[in-house]
Amino acid sequence: MSYLFPTYARWDVTPISAKGAWLTDKNGKKYLDFTTGISVCNLGHVPENVKKAVDEQLGQFWHTSNLFQSDLQEEVAKQLTDASGLDLVFFANSGAEANEAAIKLARKATGRTKIITFIDSFHGRTFATMAATGQDKIKTGFGPMLETFEYVPLNDLQALEKAFDKETAALMFEVIQGEGGLNAGQTEFLQQAVALAHKNGSLVIIDEVQTGIGRTGKPFAFQHADLTPDIVSSAKGIASGLPLGAIIGKKELADAFSPGSHGSTFGGNPVSLAAAKATLDTIFDDNFLAQVAEKGNKLSSMLEEALSSVPQVKKLKGKGLMIGIELTEEAAPYVTAAREKGLLILTAGTHILRLLPPLNVTAEEIEQAVAILVETIKQQAYEKTAGN
Template sequence: MSNLFPTYARWDVTPASAKGTWLTDKNGKNYLDFTTGIGVCNLGHVPNNVKKAVEEQLEQFWHTSNLFQIDLQEEVAKQLTDASGLDLVFFANSGAEANEAAIKLARKATGRTKIITFIDSFHGRTFGTMAATGQEKIKIGFGPMLEKFEYVPFNDLEALQKAMDENTAALMFEVIQGEGGLNAGDPVFLKQAEELAHNNGSLVIIDEIQTGIGRTGKPFAFQHAGLHPDIVSSAKGIASGFPLGAIIGKKELAEAFSPGSHGSTFGGSPVSLSAAKATLETIFDESFLTNVEAKSAKLFSMLEEALSSVPQVKKLKGKGLMVGIEMAEEAAPYIPAAREKGLLVLTAGTNTIRLLPPLNVTEEEIEQAVSILAETIKEQVTAKA
């Protein structure tokens, strides 16, 4: 009997060790990990430079409080503002906390209360971020949601125009809906949506929890579309698995987050920040991101070649090393079948197989993963025929 609440549909895998793209379970079986903790371990498991930075911080101090001046907070904040083109950072512990902060900041800064998000979006599981999420299935059983959220279809400018009004504090969205099925925003629509919001006096919040920190081949996914958000939320890949989240915003918003307006006991922990600093030094390097784009091209090309003859494969989706294989049926049965062959992958939405390899995955590992995945899909299709 477990003493844990049954909140997760856990796999029959108990990790014993992990390094790079590989995870070993307690039975000694090795897995090629194309989940990376759901887009968290962007440099793979236990990267040496991050481990060294954390060990050095552990020898200094672990925690004080945010009443103290903490140099690491300033250093990591500058890394994030330099990479995003924004000005100020607030540190939290997770993506949901970062999105909560973004919602609070937008409402306080504008004096408005309504926030528009998109159908099939995912922004977290706290009461505020659950209300912001455009998926009814995660709200079942929890009673009335936090008010003043409105959901419109993604890539539908007319619907967005109808929803935008004088009480709209912000438009909040993911450039690619990670949990919703890897649905990408059309760049033209995203620019029009941003212009519509700003012309209305509304802020633009971009949720980069899954798409950020190099995952799509740029520091943040919004940069592919040339957007200029007011607030960006970040977490997952920011600290190689140590708990850290952040919002990055324009300097004009500083007054709304004055002392006492928001806070976090553990947000901006020195240990997590040491991991973040080392992680960002590597990922935000231009040559590293160029390699991400090259590996992305190889992965998409190999998947296209390997799966083009499978009618159940509808299309490939995503960007960078955030890759989806949309099936003509539910994707869930393919996940344990791939796992049995030593490849860890995820679903996104109902019909999409999701791949989130480390950003420093090797070409040989890409080839191995594609071979396993193609074999798995073809066997499953044949078995159902």
């Protein structure tokens, strides 16, 4: 029996070690990991510079509380503000907590209560972030949701215009919907949406929990469209697998988060921050990010060429090293088949295969993954065709 609540449909894989892009299970089988803990281990498993920083911090102290000054918090906050173009940071423990803080900050700063989000969005599983999520399946069974959230279709400017009113505190969105199917906001629409929010006196919250920290080839995905957010949420890849989340915001919002207005016991933990500083030192380097974009183009091009004739493959989606393969049928069996061949991938929605390799993945590892993936997709497609 298991002593865990059955909240996850767990795979039959028990890891015992991992390094770089590779994971080994308790049976000694090695897997090429293109999940990276769902866009968390952006430098692969156990990167040496991050391990060194964590080991050093473990030898100093593990926790004090946020009543104390922290040079390390200031240093990581500066890394995030420099990379985002914003001014101030609040540290939490996760993406959901970061989005929760963003919602609270927007409501308090504006004195308004309504938040507009997009259909198929995903912002977390707390009550506020669950209410912000534009997917009914996330909310099933939990009773009435928190009020004053409204959902509109992505890339529908007319619907968005109708949703704004004098009570709208913020527009909240992902540039690319990570869990909702890798649906991307069109650049012109996103620019118009931000302008519309600001015209209505509403704040713009951009959820970069999955798309941020170099995943799309820039520090944050909103920078591809030259957007001007008021608040950005971040987590996942920020600390190479140690728990950390953050919101980054404009200095004009400082008064709304005055002493006693919000807090976190473990947010900004020194061990997680040591990991974050080392992680961001690597990822926020211009040359490193250029290589991410180049690798993303290589991976997409190889997949496009190899899968263009497979009828079950509709199109590729995503940006940088956040890539989706949209199928004409459910994706889950393909994920299982790839895993049996030694490649770990994910779904996004029901019909998307999602690839989230380490940002420092090698050309050889990309080629290995593509070979396994193409073999898997073609074999699955052939078996289904033959079965009919």
